[in-house]
Amino acid sequence: xxxxxxxxxSGTQELLPVPQASFNALKSKIENSFSLHGFLNxxxxxxxxxxxxxxxxxxxxxxxxxxxxKTTEDPTLSNEALRFDHTVPLARYVIEHxxxxxxxxxxxxxxxxxxxxxxxKGRFRxxxxxxxxxxxxxxxxxxxxADVISTLIDTYKHFELKTPIVARISNRKILKGILSGLNLxxxxxxxxSIIDHAEKVPAEKTDSALTEIxxxxxxxxxxxxxxxxxxxxxxxxxGLKSLGVKNETMxxxxxxxxxxxxxxxxxxxSDYFIADMKIVRGLDYYTGTVxxxxxxxxxxxxxxxxxxxxxxxxxxxxxxxFPGVGGSIGLNRLFSVLSEKNLLENSSARPVDYTIIPISExxxxxxxxxxxxxxxxxxxxxIITNNKKLGDKLNYASSTAKNAIIIGENEVKTSxxxxxxxxx
Amino acid sequence: xxxxxxxxxSGTQELLPVPQASFNALKSKIENSFSLHGFLNxxxxxxxxxxxxxxxxxxxxxxxxxxxxKTTEDPTLSNEALRFDHTVPLARYVIEHxxxxxxxxxxxxxxxxxxxxxxxKGRFRxxxxxxxxxxxxxxxxxxxxADVISTLIDTYKHFELKTPIVARISNRKILKGILSGLNLxxxxxxxxSIIDHAEKVPAEKTDSALTEIxxxxxxxxxxxxxxxxxxxxxxxxxGLKSLGVKNETMxxxxxxxxxxxxxxxxxxxSDYFIADMKIVRGLDYYTGTVxxxxxxxxxxxxxxxxxxxxxxxxxxxxxxxFPGVGGSIGLNRLFSVLSEKNLLENSSARPVDYTIIPISExxxxxxxxxxxxxxxxxxxxxIITNNKKLGDKLNYASSTAKNAIIIGENEVKTSxxxxxxxxx
Numbered sequence: 001x002x003x004x005x006x007x008x009x010s011g012t013q014e015l016l017p018v019p020q021a022s023f024n025a026l027k028s029k030i031e032n033s034f035s036l037h038g039f040l041n042x043x044x045x046x047x048x049x050x051x052x053x054x055x056x057x058x059x060x061x062x063x064x065x066x067x068x069x070k071t072t073e074d075p076t077l078s079n080e081a082l083r084f085d086h087t088v089p090l091a092r093y094v095i096e097h098x099x100x101x102x103x104x105x106x107x108x109x110x111x112x113x114x115x116x117x118x119x120x121k122g123r124f125r126x127x128x129x130x131x132x133x134x135x136x137x138x139x140x141x142x143x144x145x146a147d148v149i150s151t152l153i154d155t156y157k158h159f160e161l162k163t164p165i166v167a168r169i170s171n172r173k174i175l176k177g178i179l180s181g182l183n184l185x186x187x188x189x190x191x192x193s194i195i196d197h198a199e200k201v202p203a204e205k206t207d208s209a210l211t212e213i214x215x216x217x218x219x220x221x222x223x224x225x226x227x228x229x230x231x232x233x234x235x236x237x238x239g240l241k242s243l244g245v246k247n248e249t250m251x252x253x254x255x256x257x258x259x260x261x262x263x264x265x266x267x268x269x270s271d272y273f274i275a276d277m278k279i280v281r282g283l284d285y286y287t288g289t290v291x292x293x294x295x296x297x298x299x300x301x302x303x304x305x306x307x308x309x310x311x312x313x314x315x316x317x318x319x320x321x322f323p324g325v326g327g328s329i330g331l332n333r334l335f336s337v338l339s340e341k342n343l344l345e346n347s348s349a350r351p352v353d354y355t356i357i358p359i360s361e362x363x364x365x366x367x368x369x370x371x372x373x374x375x376x377x378x379x380x381x382x383i384i385t386n387n388k389k390l391g392d393k394l395n396y397a398s399s400t401a402k403n404a405i406i407i408g409e410n411e412v413k414t415s416x417x418x419x420x421x422x423x424x
Numbered sequence: 425x426x427x428x429x430x431x432x433x434s435g436t437q438e439l440l441p442v443p444q445a446s447f448n449a450l451k452s453k454i455e456n457s458f459s460l461h462g463f464l465n466x467x468x469x470x471x472x473x474x475x476x477x478x479x480x481x482x483x484x485x486x487x488x489x490x491x492x493x494k495t496t497e498d499p500t501l502s503n504e505a506l507r508f509d510h511t512v513p514l515a516r517y518v519i520e521h522x523x524x525x526x527x528x529x530x531x532x533x534x535x536x537x538x539x540x541x542x543x544x545k546g547r548f549r550x551x552x553x554x555x556x557x558x559x560x561x562x563x564x565x566x567x568x569x570a571d572v573i574s575t576l577i578d579t580y581k582h583f584e585l586k587t588p589i590v591a592r593i594s595n596r597k598i599l600k601g602i603l604s605g606l607n608l609x610x611x612x613x614x615x616x617s618i619i620d621h622a623e624k625v626p627a628e629k630t631d632s633a634l635t636e637i638x639x640x641x642x643x644x645x646x647x648x649x650x651x652x653x654x655x656x657x658x659x660x661x662x663g664l665k666s667l668g669v670k671n672e673t674m675x676x677x678x679x680x681x682x683x684x685x686x687x688x689x690x691x692x693x694s695d696y697f698i699a700d701m702k703i704v705r706g707l708d709y710y711t712g713t714v715x716x717x718x719x720x721x722x723x724x725x726x727x728x729x730x731x732x733x734x735x736x737x738x739x740x741x742x743x744x745x746f747p748g749v750g751g752s753i754g755l756n757r758l759f760s761v762l763s764e765k766n767l768l769e770n771s772s773a774r775p776v777d778y779t780i781i782p783i784s785e786x787x788x789x790x791x792x793x794x795x796x797x798x799x800x801x802x803x804x805x806x807i808i809t810n811n812k813k814l815g816d817k818l819n820y821a822s823s824t825a826k827n828a829i830i831i832g833e834n835e836v837k838t839s840x841x842x843x844x845x846x847x848x
Contacts, residue, residue: 004475004741006520009504012469014517016524017531020465036799038776038806040824041444045436045550046470046536051428066492067499068506070540075491075499080433082492093438096430100440102823106806107441112470112536116494126469136810143788143809154799266789267796317428352462364567365690372691375460375578382462382530385567386560399526400464 011117011125013332017400021351022344023335026159027110030130030329033155034108037147039132042107044089046114050081055316056088064115082114086131087326091314094135094322103137104144110331124332133326135313140323142256145289145309146263152305152327153264153272156293161343163298167264168230168276169291171257172308175280177250178226178243182219191223195280198227199302229277233261236275256288279306287311289325301337305329353379354419355397357390359408366412370405398422435541435549437756441824445775446768447759450583451534454554454753457579458532461571463556466531468513470538474505479740480512488539506538510555511750515738518559518746527561528568534755548756557750559737564747566680569713569733570687576729576751577688577696580717585767587722591688592654592700593715595681596732599704601674602650602667606643615647619704622651623726653701657685660699680712703730711735713749725761729753777803778843779821781814783832790836794829822846 008014015023035041053065066082069075083089086109094101110130117123132151134144149167156165175195179188190213198206206227210220222243229239240254257275264273281290288309295301307327314322338344354374358367367383374381382401384393390406397404404420411417432438439447459465477489490506493499507513510533518525534554541547556575558568573591580589599619603612614637622630630651634644646667653663664678681699688697705714712733719725731751738746762768778798782791791807798805806825808817814830821828828844835841 004479005473006476006516006741008469008520009471009473012471014468014520015466016521017464017466020467024465035775036802036804038779038804038825040441040775041448042439042441043444044438045432047433047436047538047550049429049433052430055428063494063496065495067495068490068492069499070487071489071491072487073540075493075502078499092430096432096438097440102820104808104810114471116497126471139810141809141811143807147807263788263792267792317430351459351464355462364687368687368691378460380460380462383567383571384528385565386528386563387565396526401462 009125011123013124013126018348018350019339021349022339022347023331025346026335026338026344027128027130027331029158030155030331031108031110033158034110034130034132034151037106037132037151037154039106039108039151042090042093042109043111044083044086044093044109046082046112047080048083048089048092050079052092052317053081053084053088056091061115064117066114066116084115085113086111086129086328087133087313090131090133090135091317091322095314095317095320098137103135104140105135106132106144106147107135108132127333128331130329130331131326132328133313133324135322135324138321138323140325142259142289143263145256145325146260146267148307148325148327149260149273149289149291150264150267150269152293152307152329153269155329156305157272159338160345161295161338162345163295163341163343165272165293165295165304167273167291167293168279169257169260169273169289170275170277170279171253171260171289172280172286173249173253173288174240174257174277175226175253177247177253178222178245180249181245181247182222184215184219187213187215192280193282195223195227195278196282198278226277229275231274231276233258233275236277240277253288260289281306281308285310291327295343298337298341301341304334304337350398350400350402350422351380352382352401354381354403354405355401355422356381356383356405356407357393357397358383358385359390359406361385362409363407363412366415367407370407370417394422433549435547437548437550442772442774443763445773446763446771447755449770450759450762450768451552451554451755453582454579454755455532455534457582458534458554458556458575461556461575461578463530463532463575466514466517466533467535468507468510468517468533470506470536471504472507472513472516474503476516476741477505477508477512480515485539488541490538490540508539509537510535510553510752511557511737514555514557514559515741515746519738519741519744522561522744527559528564529559530556530571531559532556551757552755554753554755555750556752557737557748559746559748562745562747564749566683566713567687569680569749570684570691572731572749572751573684573697573713573715574688574691574693576717576731576753577693579753580729581696583762584769585719585762586769587719587765587767589696589717589719589728591697591715591717592703593681593684593697593713594699594701594703595677595684595713596704596710597673597677597712598664598681598701599650599677601671601677602646602669604673605669605671606646608639608643611637611639616704617706619647619651619702620706622702650701653699655698655700657682657699660701664701677712684713705730705732709734715751719767722761722765725765728758728761774822774824774826774846775804776806776825778805778827778829779825779846780805780807780829780831781817781821782807782809783814783830785809787831787833787836790839791831794831794841818846 286308290308292306493502710732714732716730
């Protein structure tokens, strides 16, 4: 027999049953929360036509796409591939099923995506993403930007983490307006990138990077104070005013930001967000509201989810306009971070409620009855029968169950039993 | 803009939100039932090493394996592929994590598998399988054969189908013993295949097929009466006796069959199974108990799930012995059959409980409060705001929600609201 490598492929997740139960609980909480907020689940296939994926992808993403072929086929003819995100399949879905859908379409997707990235800590090649999106036909009220962020706040609250979470919210029109006001439009790509990295590098480096791309001291000072605007609505708004820039794009961004923050406040969520101009989100894709979720007590973790508004979901597939706003949680990374920092409640809870141990085959019928009754009450229950000693059976039980029930002659005679809580 | 084909790839499933909710409900019922019966969830990656998958596959399966490569790579060097079932990854998992697992290991797996089959009705290339397995180390009591079937019976009951379901149960040792007793061992492969197809062809064809492979009239008569043994334990047992064959293999098969049927009876499930000698299951893999689930009122549907006992889960990877017993439900086919025959309860239930319609922005804060209260009570609730007319908003609401709540000035003033049930 050839000795085969039985470890899972690097960049994939494979858990033992107890952490798997904890992962599943996190996933269910997300899905239940999305559903509770009126998002409808849709699920597109993992297999997509290569031409659909390539229509939007480009650069690194295109290189990372996994294509598939059958052993009997010529791989160069492969025209099928694995989806790398939920957005491209959602765009295809909306075009394909448009006449059967009602807009604004509120949907959530929760499934696996694939990217051929170089494996490294925290980077997965096969990973779960949990996305919500609201798609309008032709237009979409700004209310839904608040709806998406509000839903995500409730979702993170639902985790009952042992640490606070906060939504950091901005609007890309504000920076766009400022850059236009300062005549820095042609440097905007560089500036977006510098702001996007500002938190990951020392302050001097951000400063010198802005000098390097040729900003005057005055403009640099404005961008640096812009970057540092973070906190309550009022403090950020007065900071923006003091930059001394004013134009329609900037005003429209500020107005949208105010709407979103006020709606979250009206919804009783004022403890869960800040306005934060450092948030730009790398993707060209976003055109208005942008946000990221963070755990302020764990700055090293960075973003644990984010999203924003985009003008046109399906621009690669159709002339029709479908504006949208969405947010995404990368589940595997989130789970590995929360596990590592021990932030999940009940992460080591054993998934079985009761393990029933009949002493011999004579007690099997009564044991089956007890199991049936417990299951009817909603308790996860299992029966163990083998030739091992009682001590071994109890050890087995305690590896996965919270309680044991031993059924012997006496229990059968009296139709009663004792529950023995199990400790590790 | 190039016009792209936006339909999903053939052989994959893509549903509108309402049927998707119905599909998800079926999937949840299965998973919850498995969990209630003490099966632990594990999830292996979809990506597997090609050498792992090829170790067991062979024949048609090998040809159907989807291999993957990155656009930038030489596909002929591809050593990664998509899993085609849950059994091979389970075997790898058991070997890899053996020292961290407790045996008998009761696990369920529920996820997507991939086979490059020619697309045809009811055949999926990307499909959900929901599997339960109990794996022993060195040995595994026959009790677990009953445990698996009993769990599946409860699972199908949980669907609340509008038609009965039945488990058809046999044991491969019985036929093996009979063939040995009749000195037909060298024809056993043919005979298994003829029995496996007996239900799909006219009786004359089964008869002539048995003649063609050279059976004497006497032996043919015995095999034909064997095939037709189906029903209660007693009737099948007396039928088996009247075949006039007796040996250890056959007796051991009969003994195991009796154990399984008696355990199901002890568990109050006697209305949900029959002994049925037509069940042999094609795979070489099975060595004892075999079973299939059927809907007797819909014979055209055939099997809606099945499984059995196997002596050695991981024979391709290790010298160690891991006997197991398992069962599998093909979810996409099951869902499409049940939908087509209209056998699912509430299959067209709209997934949102309440859609709240504020008349203007002035009613938004109160609407948010109402939504919050309803969600706290566990109701899926959404708010719609746009510039459309009330009638359009009500139409929108009725496409996904069971009820609408209209919030105007008066509702805000009085802090009350009316619930308007929506009909299609």
